[in-house]
Amino acid sequence: xxxxxxxxxxxxxxxxxxxxxxxxxxxxxxxxxxxxxxxxxxxxxxxxxxxxxxxxxxxxxxxxxxxxxxxxxxxxxxxxxxxxxxxxxxxxxxxxxxxxxxxxxxxxxxxxxxxxxxxxxxxxxxxxxxxxxxxxxxxxxxxxxxxxxxxxxxxxxxxxxxxxx
Amino acid sequence: xxxxxxxxxxxxxxxxxxxxxxxxxxxxxxxxxxxxxxxxxxxxxxxxxxxxxxxxxxxxxxxxxxxxxxxxxxxxxxxxxxxxxxxxxxxxxxxxxxxxxxxxxxxxxxxxxxxxxxxxxxxxxxxxxxxxxxxxxxxxxxxxxxxxxxxxxxxxxxxxxxxxxxxxxxxxxxxxxxxxxxxxxxxxxxxxxxxxxxxxxxxxxxxxxxxxxxxxxxxxxxxxxxxxxxxxxxxxxxxxxxxxxxxxxxxxxxxxxxxxxxxxxxxxxxxx
Numbered sequence: 223x224x225x226x227x228x229x230x231x232x233x234x235x236x237x238x239x240x241x242x243x244x245x246x247x248x249x250x251x252x253x254x255x256x257x258x259x260x261x262x263x264x265x266x267x268x269x270x271x272x273x274x275x276x277x278x279x280x281x282x283x284x285x286x287x288x289x290x291x292x293x294x295x296x297x298x299x300x301x302x303x304x305x306x307x308x309x310x311x312x313x314x315x316x317x318x319x320x321x322x323x324x325x326x327x328x329x330x331x332x333x334x335x336x337x338x339x340x341x342x343x344x345x346x347x348x349x350x351x352x353x354x355x356x357x358x359x360x361x362x363x364x365x366x367x368x369x370x371x372x373x374x375x376x377x378x379x380x381x382x383x384x385x386x387x
Numbered sequence: 388x389x390x391x392x393x394x395x396x397x398x399x400x401x402x403x404x405x406x407x408x409x410x411x412x413x414x415x416x417x418x419x420x421x422x423x424x425x426x427x428x429x430x431x432x433x434x435x436x437x438x439x440x441x442x443x444x445x446x447x448x449x450x451x452x453x454x455x456x457x458x459x460x461x462x463x464x465x466x467x468x469x470x471x472x473x474x475x476x477x478x479x480x481x482x483x484x485x486x487x488x489x490x491x492x493x494x495x496x497x498x499x500x501x502x503x504x505x506x507x508x509x510x511x512x513x514x515x516x517x518x519x520x521x522x523x524x525x526x527x528x529x530x531x532x533x534x535x536x537x538x539x540x541x542x543x544x545x546x547x548x549x550x551x552x553x554x555x556x557x558x559x560x561x562x563x564x565x566x567x568x569x570x571x572x573x574x575x576x577x578x579x580x581x582x583x584x585x586x587x588x589x590x591x592x593x594x595x596x597x598x599x600x601x602x603x604x605x606x607x608x609x610x611x612x613x614x615x616x617x618x619x620x621x622x623x624x625x626x627x628x629x630x631x632x633x634x635x636x637x638x639x640x641x642x643x644x645x646x647x648x649x650x651x652x653x654x655x656x657x658x659x
Contacts, residue, residue, distance in 0.1 A: 308513035310554045328553035329591060331546035338539040342587055372514045379510035382543060 285354055288347065291318070292354035301359045302366040306375040313365075314378075315352040324382050325356050333382050436616070437549055437567040439588055442598030446610055447627055448570035449475065451596075452524050455568055460493040465521035465559065467494045470505070472527050474498060495520070502534040502544070509547040512554060519558035521565055523551065528571045536580065538587060545591045598627065603641040611640060 281289040295301065295315060305311035313325040315332075323334040330353065331337070337350040349357075359365040370378070440448045453475070456467045474496065499505040525548060532541050548567060555565035571588065574581060589595065594616045601611035609628035616622075624640035 306513065308554070309557050310513035310550075326546050326550045329546045329549035331542060331550075333539070333543070338542070342538050342542055342590075343583070345586070376511040376514060379547070380506060 285349070286347065288349065288351040288354050291351040292358055294318075295351065295355035296358050296362065296364065299364070299366055301355055302368050304368045304370055304375065304378060306370055306372045308372050308375070310372075310375060312375065312378060313356045315355055317352065323352050324378070325352055327353075327356050327360070436593040437552065437569070437591065438594040438596060439592035440568065440570040440596050440598070441573050442570075442610070443575065443600070444572055446598040446600070447612075447629070448572070448598060449526050451598075451612075452526050452568060452570050456494050456522065456524055457490050459522040459566070460490040465493075465518055467522045467524065468520040469494055469496050470508070470523070470525045471496070471498060472500065472530050499531075502531045505531050506544065506547065509544075509551045512551045519555040519565060521555075521559065521563065523548070523555065523565055523567050525567075525569045528569050529573075532584065538583060541584060542587060542591075545588065549591060602626075612637075 281293070285292070295318075298316075300316040302314045302316075303311055304314060313327055315323050315325055317323055317334065321334075323332055325332045330349065332350050332352045334350055334352055336347075337353070340347040341349060356365075440451060442448050449471075452469070456469055460467050497508065499508050531544065535541065535544075548569065552565045552567040556563070559565060569592070594614075596615070597613045598610050599613070600609075602609050603626055609626055612625040612627050614623045614625075626638045626640045628636045630636060
């Protein structure tokens with residue numbers, strides 16, 4: 223499985239607020255699922271040791287096939303956090319097809335067709351692999367970083383609108 | 388355990404959930420305002436989960452939005468941003484503290500004439516100078532959504548509204564949030580497109596307040612305002628009526644024994 227993750231994140235520091243943030247997401251999405259495995263996994267990442275399969279299995283259980291694809295995206299450093307001096311930020315994920323998708327983590331939105339179809343229209347899934355990759359990269363504290371000007375960030379946000387037009 | 392922070396790796400945490408019920412509390416406060424009853428709540432921050440106001444034309448959504456704006460403007464929490472397609476035909480006359488011109492001055496009105504302009508406004512919200520608003524209000528969401536019936540377009544617009552509010556919260560600093568309240572006009576007969584849209588909206592707006600024509604007894608008229616704070620609190624209902632002079636009267640539902648017009652409110656002003 224994706225044990226490579228454990229090597230990548232040997233040197234990370236995790237703050238309680240990070241756990242709380244993901245905690246909120248998980249318990250909002252699945253209030254009845256025990257967080258035991260989740261915390262176990264986080265602890266393992268924290269100490270940089272081998273990530274037990276149970277943690278990865280939990281991810282797969284919760285998120286289906288998106289889990290493996292999301293972990294893949296994280297491994298390949300496909301997530302970029304774009305921020306501007308104003309403090310506003312947006313995520314862009316380089317999909318497997320080579321297309322870049324925009325994700326708003328503050329409110330759970332992705333511009334990919336799978337999100338529009340499976341999540342919004344069909345309610346089959348609660349998130350797409352890109353959003354899961356973004357959340358994972360937040361917890362694992364790893365993603366590319368890009369600083370742009372306020373004006374450029376406006377254009378990036380607006381561009382999603384134009385593309386869909 | 389050795390913790391080494393890898394420089395250059397930043398975490399933009401998922402925005403923490405708005406503290407429970409605070410947004411709905413604002414609406415609740417508006418709907419149950421009884422003059423001096425709320426004067427003790429000076430320091431309670433306004434924001435909470437994003438709230439959606441739904442109702443047919445003329446059901447008082449604009450009035451309620453405006454009342455919420457006045458409520459938020461009076462608490463020393465910063466300006467209020469009110470977005471609507473057309474200027475309100477008339478501002479509510481107001482009663483008591485709402486007549487305070489200082490409150491009105493803190494409400495910034497902007498009138499994006501098209502969906503494109505609304506997108507532009509939201510996407511560039513971080514460029515705008517000046518203090519961040521503590522409350523973001525949008526009236527007439529249905530008009531903006533009508534231009535682009537695609538669900539993904541609608542989702543992006545709604546997501547941007549939430550993202551803009553989240554950015555304002557960030558700018559306000561720790562312990563303070565920017566609330567979001569949006570009014571949507573519903574049709575009498577909902578078609579499948581509407582149902583899909585509503586499901587979409589309910590995903591992004593945990594708290595909802597429905598305004599429906601109803602009355603607690605035979606021969607009575609008015610609206611039932613039903614507030615669902617998104618599973619974080621009990622559902623509350625009020626009875627809303629309009630006097631002949633346009634003033635909105637609010638009472639708990641079902642009407643307590645006695646005078647149904649014991650609530651205070653603002654006059655209805657113009658309805659889109």
